[in-house]
Amino acid sequence: MKNFRKQFPVLNQYTYLNTAASGLLPEAVMEWxxxxxxxxxxxxxxxxxxxxxxxxxxxxxxxxxxxxxxxxxxxxxxxxxxxxxxxxxxxxxxxxxxxxxxxxxxxxxxxxxxxxxxxxxxxxxxxxxxxxxxxxxxxxxxxxxxxxxxxxxxxxxxxxxxxxxxxxxxxxxxxxxxxxxxxxxxxxxxxxxxxxxxxxxxxxxxxxxxxxxxxxxxxxxxxxxxxxxxxxxxxxxxxxxxxxxxxxxxxxxxxxxxxxxxxxxxxxxTGIENIEKQVNFLASEAKKAFEKKGLLEPSVVKRDLHSSIFNIRGDEAVFRKLRSNNILCSQRGEGIRVSFHYFNSEDDLEKLLKALK
Missing domain, CATH: 3.40.640.10 (Type I PLP-dependent aspartate aminotransferase-like (Major domain))
Structure with a gap:
């Protein structure tokens, strides 16, 4: 998936975990x-x-x-x-x-x-x-x-x-x-x-x-x-x-x-099969990491099937801290919503987990 990250210049500035709010515009679409x-x-x-x-x-x-x-x-x-x-x-x-x-x-x-x-x-x-x-x-x-x-x-x-x-x-x-x-x-x-x-x-x-x-x-x-x-x-x-x-x-x-x-x-x-594989991989890794840290609601933890969108525990101060670390996400419901797409990587997840410490 790294070959396609260049389609999304925003990734050079931010850890973008906010596709659930607004998807990134690829260079190919912008040029068209x-x-x-x-x-x-x-x-x-x-x-x-x-x-x-x-x-x-x-x-x-x-x-x-x-x-x-x-x-x-x-x-x-x-x-x-x-x-x-x-x-x-x-x-x-x-x-x-x-x-x-x-x-x-x-x-x-x-x-x-x-x-x-x-x-x-x-x-x-x-x-x-x-x-x-x-x-x-x-x-x-x-x-x-x-x-x-x-x-x-x-x-x-x-x-x-x-x-x-x-x-x-x-x-x-x-x-x-x-x-x-x-x-x-x-x-x-x-x-x-x-x-x-x-x-x-x-x-x-x-x-x-x-x-x-x-x-x-x-x-x-x-x-x-x-x-x-x-x-x-x-x-x-x-x-x-x-x-x-x-x-x-x-x-x-x-x-x-x-x-x-x-x-x-x-x-x-890119290949929808490749996209699906990467999204599912990141969703699985993120869920395991969030569950280990006690960041997820019980209804999500108890389900085997899940998307790559997560609402993790966090207040306004945590949200501001993430933004100060150039991690883009959204405040939704009672927590902070993060979402992973195919252009994301394990490094993005690690940056998030590090900032949450």
């Missing part, structure tokens, strides 16, 4: 963005004439990377915009299961609408909690984050397949913002009916771009009301009533979505 705006500067509307071609390429790249047909890939400016559009298209009165204290952009979008809501607890028994609520309430939809934003607890994807087998009519809506880009993921083979994600974190694509993936049957399950001229424009949404068109009513930003395509190409060049 500069070329794009230079083209806009000198060619004006000629660049706009290529808009369809650019967005088609982005859609195909996302579909290739996650194994989803391009005509079921919607491009949105962020997860919250797309998820609100999704929930606006769900029939009122449906029973929706959420995770208690999940990311606000998931829960608020549901709670602010006319749905019956129920909650499963996020702890060491996450999957069992979900199953018990599903059996008791029989919800129509389960909306959740694949990885929890505060403490990094990661849901078992194999459990979701079992859940789907037991409740075949239960629709699964996943937020992959804290997950996508950390390991290989096959959407078509997954239990999810919808996956949405902002890509400025673990996919290192910069701000202003996100995607939503849909299984084929979702065409008949939701009816978003959004519509605009751009809803009918493009290779994969040329017919009236196109599902992805309803998520893309206005002009799309070729600068930001083009950045996503370049970011995906960088991931493919």
């Amino acid at each position: 963005r500069q070329d794009h705006d230079l083209d806009l500067l000198i060619s004006g509307s000629i660049l706009k004439e290529k808009q369809g071609e650019v967005l088609t390429g982005v859609r195909e790249a996302v579909g290739r990377f996650f194994n989803c047909a391009p005509n079921r890939v919607a491009l949105t400016p962020n997860f919250s915009y797309g998820f609100n559009t999704l929930m606006e298209g769900v029939e009122k009165g449906k029973k929706v299961m959420l995770l208690k204290n999940d990311y606000p952009s998931v829960n608020w979008a549901v709670e602010s609408r006319d749905f019956e809501t129920c909650y499963a607890e996020i702890d060491e028994n996450l999957e069992q909690n979900i199953l018990e609520v599903a059996e008791r309430v029989q919800p129509d939809i389960f909306a959740f984050s694949l990885v929890q934003w505060i403490n990094g607890i990661k849901i078992d994807l194999d459990f979701l397949k079992e859940l789907k087998q037991n409740f075949p009519d239960l629709l699964l809506f996943g937020d992959g913002t804290q997950y996508c880009g950390t390991e290989n993921f096959d959407f078509e083979d997954s239990a999810l009916d919808v996956l949405g994600a902002s890509t400025y974190k673990w996919m290192n694509a910069g701000y202003g771009n996100a995607f939503f993936l849909f299984k084929q049957h979702m065409e008949d399950k939701i009816s978003p009301r959004s519509l605009g001229f751009n809803s009918l424009q493009g290779k994969y949404k040329a017919h009236e009533g196109s599902l992805i068109g309803k998520f893309e009513p206005g002009h799309q930003d070729t600068l930001n979505f083009g950045s996503l395509k370049v970011a995906i190409e960088l991931i493919e060049k």
Whole structure:
């Protein structure tokens, strides 16, 4: 992974353990963005004439990377915009299961609408909690984050397949913002009916771009009301009533979505298998070290499956000390959140542990 650290100049100044808050912008994406705006500067509307071609390429790249047909890939400016559009298209009165204290952009979008809501607890028994609520309430939809934003607890994807087998009519809506880009993921083979994600974190694509993936049957399950001229424009949404068109009513930003395509190409060049291996290695080493020092909450310690996001014990003074040592992280919940991506190393973990002494 060291060969790719040069893509991220921030690493020359800081020990960057803050991807869970904001992913780093790679030089390859920055260079593409500069070329794009230079083209806009000198060619004006000629660049706009290529808009369809650019967005088609982005859609195909996302579909290739996650194994989803391009005509079921919607491009949105962020997860919250797309998820609100999704929930606006769900029939009122449906029973929706959420995770208690999940990311606000998931829960608020549901709670602010006319749905019956129920909650499963996020702890060491996450999957069992979900199953018990599903059996008791029989919800129509389960909306959740694949990885929890505060403490990094990661849901078992194999459990979701079992859940789907037991409740075949239960629709699964996943937020992959804290997950996508950390390991290989096959959407078509997954239990999810919808996956949405902002890509400025673990996919290192910069701000202003996100995607939503849909299984084929979702065409008949939701009816978003959004519509605009751009809803009918493009290779994969040329017919009236196109599902992805309803998520893309206005002009799309070729600068930001083009950045996503370049970011995906960088991931493919690095190798998602290599990224997954490094992320899992750092997550394992960090968890062992944090557990040994008593820095983790019991619900994280008791789970075998975990992401590379950790909330460690520490107050404002500890946070300031880390920042004074050029270690970038975030205060979240009752502690300090640190997160490790593929460009991180064992040295970064050691610097953190040394500073915590």
